[in-house]
Amino acid sequence: MAILVHRYDEPDRFVAGTVGQPGERAFFLQARAGNRITSVACEKQQVSVLAEHLDRVLDEVVRRSSASAVPPSTTRARDTDPLDAPITEEFRVGTMTIAWDPSIDRVVIELFSNVDADEDDADDAAAVEEGEEVSADEVFVVKITAAYARDFVARANALVSAGRPPCPFCLQPLDPEGHICPRANGYRRPLF
Structure with missing residues (x-):
């Protein structure tokens, strides 16, 4: 079965955003390149974990290579605009992966569609840890610079903390x- 890939190698915009009031918000990750927009639904915890791990990956890149292209952490996001319309959910995010590609000095984020797991597929979680392929119908691949990743983290953290107290x-x-x-x-x- 073929996998539908939504690829953004140099997006104009990659953000986390919400629709609705606190307590009833729907969370989305959205990328835009020119006129093409892709939005995927996710949970609040996924946005939080993605931001936390992006920050960790960038800190590790700085520690290992003293890369000058990686800016320090920030708490103020430059992009505070709402999500781009139309917001059409392509799929709901299940598995996420993050990697640093030193050949292009970019963070690679892969978001896989949520696949209904059978009881026979109990070894799938172990397969992801061992580096094997994840079974999914769709995948959303975004490659962003370190500066853009730091901005994404600042926006995502503000978004998560803006909920109900x-x-x-x-x-x-x-x-x-x-x-x-x-x-x-x-x-x-x-x-x-």
């Missing part, structure tokens, strides 16, 4: 109406 007791997100805290045994006092 956590409960100080159970750390679950608070709804505008409040919530029933499991640490309080479900008891909630009236506010007034």
Whole structure:
């Protein structure tokens, strides 16, 4: 079976973004090159993990090669614009891989479609760790510079932290109406 590949070797834009209000947001990763736009749906945790690992990879590149092309970490993103329209979900992200390609001095991000796993495919997680191929119907490949990756990390971290504040007791997100805290045994006092 052929795999559909959405490839962006030098995208004009690669960002994480959301649609909806906090608590009901849908997260997307989106790349644009000219008139072509590809958007893939993902979870908030995936955006957070992708940003964390991108930062780690870039720090490791600096440590190993003292690459001058890798800027230091930043907390302020240059690109704060909303996602480009139309937002059409190509697929939902399952597996993600990140690598540094020293031949082109770029970070390579591969996002694979979420494939329903059978119980017989329990060895798939081990296969990814051993460097074997991931089975997926679609893959989204983006190659970005180190400076662009640092900007992506800053935007993704701001996006993740802009959600609902956590409960100080159970750390679950608070709804505008409040919530029933499991640490309080479900008891909630009236506010007034």
